[in-house]
Amino acid sequence: MILQENFTLSNGVRIPKLGYGTWMIPDAEAAHAVSDAIAIGYRHIDTAQAYANERGVGDGVRNSGVPRDQIFVTTKLAAESKSYLDAKQLIDGSLQALALDHIDLMLIHSPQPWSEFRAGDRYFEGNADAWRALEEAHQAGKLRAVGVSNFEREDIENLLANGRLAPMVNQVLAHVGNTPFDLIEYCRSKDILVQAYSPVAHGAVLKDAGLQDMAERYGVSVAQLCIRYCLQLNLLPLPKTLNPVHMRDNAAVDFTISDEDMNALRGTGAGTDYGEAGKFPVFGKKRQPEPTPYAG
Template sequence: MTILNETYTLSNGVTIPKLGLGTWFIDDAVAAQAVRDAIAIGYRNIDTAQAYANERGVGEGVRTSGVAREELFVSTKLAAEIKDYDQAVAAIDGSLETMGLDYIDLMLIHAPQPWDDFRGGDYSEGNRAAWKAHEEAHAAGKLRSIGVSNFLQADLENIDTEATVTPHVNQVLVHAGNTPSELIEYCQGRGILIEAYSPIAHGEILKHPQVQEIAARYGVSVPQLCIRYTLELGTVSLPKTANPNHMRDNSLVDFHISEADLEALRTLDAKDYGEHTAFPVYSGK
């Protein structure tokens, strides 16, 4: 039994693999091969988004992987700029068409605000409207589960005011050096599974001496330690890579981190992402 065989169960009974392949910044032209490579290695959880502009390639990779569709868990995300019911309905159908799939396992609202106003204005009504579209697509069987991404507690509470379905997932930035413990605890207390994107901190964590030292004690690489850390938090880990060697290495995380080292990683503050420091990257800022 390896991490690639382990799953969590969402609040609606749907199972989701604990380790997935993130496809952020993977070009559409190479996405299909990256997905096929990952599935051949044993990955069963593939994550994309409308904003990544690679849904077509990801869908092709899923369809041509040689593995039955029902054995794969495929996620995508509604563009953060869509805060309107009709546009959300059309975009959900658009993802299904672009990917060439009959259903999507998980669809998320990518952010509570458009990227060019991230953590800015009040889009409460628009998020409730987009959520209604997700609920209807879920009821229709187009989406097996639904959720959100980058949502804070207040954003989740806003959805709650009119929701008939509590989000099954909240996908957020979680890594050693950036652990939103209160948000994780709040979501877990409500049965909302946290997915950790960028668990290797956009690669900048590779240079951190304390993290290097902890990884050396376990005889693992820094990426392996960081991925294991997010798993120990009870989250789905979504490292991004198109490199099959990295995919294999990222799956070799069948070890446990001591409580002392978990606490050291949990309290670490490391949010300098080098060239990726301008967050969110889609804001144009």
């Protein structure tokens, strides 16, 4: 089963191939959702300071009944944190909020603050400073692995030129109809694992007639087809749901998409109406940043 399979990061740390995402899950519901996911068999839980649910995620991990060393926890440094001292404080803030003695993977959430996402300033100096704080936390044993999210090639090259550690992960928006192949190949050339958030395009692909027809031929749902597509590209998908039935379905992806169908999926142009998620900058629109815990 996919829930029992792992990738190995560049520093030798093993990371489960399928994660459970918690974006937009309120803190009050996060503990129950995480506990459900772990009971089903998920061993990789993804959160972020910006999600404002680290406390609930930590509660779910601790109360799951599964030993801590069997659960891989990822969180992300606030996109607005672009100084060494602020990042250092926020790393400790995540450890406090999660109430865990270590974090398995911590990422810089974005190369720019959300209000300036993909704008002109690449914040090279600020990202290098924040990266230094992550490197020190890694060396101190607070973090088992470090990486980035939403980083493009130039942003990664900045860290490679100015840091001691290379990023071990880049978490990006990737799904059928919107897969950044050039970036994926670049990351792979640097031994950086690419994680795919919103592998079902925040629901945008579920009503695509072509995907429905293909999924029916495999006897699976469109969501399962899209998650399997990511896995066959050697991406690590992070589907999110509050429904335990869907959690199980999202992990029932032990089938193989044919080469012909994979080629078709690579070239498909699925819908891009991201619904309520469309207001977020990663889906193409800018927004003002929301308050995050431990803003310093």
